[in-house]
Amino acid sequence: MPSPAELIGIDGNPLRDPRDKRLPRVAGPSVLVLFGVTGDLSRKKLLPAIYDLANRGLLPPGFSLVGFARRDWENQDFRQVAYEAVKQHARTPFREDVWRHLSEGMHFVPGEFSDPGAFDTLALAVKELDETRGTGGNYAFYLSIPPKFFDVVVEQLQRSGLAEHSPESFRRVVIEKPFGHDLKSARELNNIVHRVFPEESIFRIDHYLGKETVQNILALRFANTLFEPIWNRSYVDHVQITMAEDIGIGGRAGYYDGIGAARDVIQNHLLQLLALTAMEEPTSFSAEAVRAEKAKVLSSVRLPEGDLGRSTARGQYAAGWQGGVAVKGYLEEEGIPATSTTETYAAIKLEIDSRRWAGVPWYLRTGKRLSRRATEVAMMFQKAPHLPFSHTETEELGQNALVFRIQPDEGVTLRFGSKVPGTAMEVRDVNMDFAYGESFTESSPEAYERLILDVLIGDPPLFPRQEEVELSWQILDPAEEYWAAHGRPDQYKSGGYGPKSSDLLMKRDGRAWRRI
């Protein structure tokens, strides 16, 4: 990646020196306006991440945070909520001084999204912050709200004049997935936001891309000589990208039903992981170059031709036991209609039409209520073309594998065969681990810290662009259409490894999923 100094433009600042690697990038004076502060995400992730940034000295003096929600709160109430969120979820130790100055900049504006008066109050509030805290007229709007409200919020921002800015100041808008539910709706959504904000000031958050291990995929691939020669169809047999969760839908019934696992996870996280793993080397690590390569590889990804029933699988979790606790099935969850056909598990097989990857299948799967929580990208290598050992000697030898463990326990595993000690020749798989380690991750920043800082600095490489969003929908839409026309998802046992149809999908190709 370019050195931090280059990113913020050192030209005017004599104190910045590319050799001076100790100096971190610090956001300029700004106000972050947070819509939907009462939500889970903002309590568990955003507010703690903002505190952690302040604690690390990466927020500017005078940084201000304005919460907007439909609550009858005073500033004090908001600060109290934020205080509890920080105390409970912040990564770094709590420091009274840091908190005091951060909380002084916290304000709350109550109101409905449809109420013009509330937005006028908001506009007055941020203007006042420019005066009292020197935030310089720079505003970032974080829309942590359901997409159905984007329309009205964006319109209100424009009407109240909040979206207008002088050439010296910035306006940025941050939106969270889902970016639509198919290609058409993604375009509509985009048009709504684009009416007011240009593409370069839209930041789409995919928090996976802020994770250290995901960025490490790029470092590992392009900073080493060891992996590039085998990173192609000559050595790779297939690739498995997995995101497994052990939890159910929790309280998100309203959001989840009708969306499902594929739209919720495959369209964004898994296809982004695929893009980073499969893409060609970018000309540089500038946002433009990386995005161009991602877009290129995504435009050559497609579902296999023929019967989609043979290259996709889906399921719904049934009642059962997960981790020693009796749990409900999906259809029995509160707020889910008994006739719902929303899938909680989805697996698809993809192909990439390129010289590098032709003939190498990419298997993507995600599911809820599986045996444990794990996200990984596994490159499975071909078996050795010839083994100078007998069949019995290599019975326990599997395929070589290189696995990026994204969460939990971030790291890289290399799996290869090794002789079992003893007089007989027997080869068995062993793992070689590189771990960021439990204690190591303690100090590595949360994804949201990195992403919020990038928004305030205006550094876009880790945010997907509209083109990538549309390409991802193009890949997934045929599968969604097929599922919509073909009955109900299979039921699978909670706490297991997903539906049988998913195992069959692999078995038809003579392969098997890695055990989660």
Add this chain to the structure above:
Amino acid sequence: MNIDLTATTTRRIQEALTQARHQMGGPAVGMVLTLVIVTDESAQYDSLRAATEAAREHPCRVLTVISRDARGSSSRLDAEIRIGETGPGETVLLRMYGPLAGHADSVVVPLLVPDAPVVTWWPGQAPANPADDPLGALAQRRVTDAYAGLDRLGTLIQLDKSYTPGDTDFSWTRLTPWRTLLAAALDQKTPPITSVEVQAEPDSPSAELLAAWLGGRLSAPASRTTSGGPGITAVILQTADGPISVTRPDGRVATLARPGQPDRQVALHRRPMSELLAEELRRLDPDEVYHDAVSRFDRTYTAPPADAPQENNGQQRTRKRAGS
């Protein structure tokens, strides 16, 4: 697991380490470097604690070299191995008696993590020439702390004279939050700086380095003024429009004032030793910016007149401090 070995050899220490690792099923994390701490019995506890905390971010093998009584004709090596208790990595305390104390490197070299960088840290008085010191010569990076010296500014001058790429000093590390804040202040449009003032307690190597760095980078005359502390209390950058100042009278909260803008406050706390060490371990390449600053300080520094009020600092000098 704690293993005590008395009158031992490096071979036995290695064996004990290997065995301990086997018994624990192998530590979960790969060690990225070896940290050699050169200290004495009185300071080893604090420095080891800092190293253990820093090791959470940088899993490493910590070798603490403690020279005991160097008199007497018989050499003896005592080792204390701590593994898996305090965090990732391994810690070995090496106590050397007799003539062996003068050949500590012969004990340390066989215990280094193979093919991984070595960092040597002197939490107390720095050697006159760190790169020439036997324990410094085997390291890629040598970390000293001029503040812990008896003659702080003299130590800093000496460190500049003997500077070798890879040298660094905690008095520079302590400045990072200050430098970050000042650099961020100048990220905004600012008229040219005409002069710089750094206000701090007397006899502060950090303040001298900050003045040298600002003076050098901004090509402006930099002056040092004294205050009661703690640490650095203010930095004032004069511009044609008026002064830009960062003041921190209490060692906790800084106020940034710019002409025509409201005052802004931000926490600017003094950092514990473990954070300073973790920052040092983050980058193992030569710190050229530090070299620029320390050599400029050496070139421009003139000792204050003898009657300057410095007597009551004697007590402070021997006291080790958290951060600037």
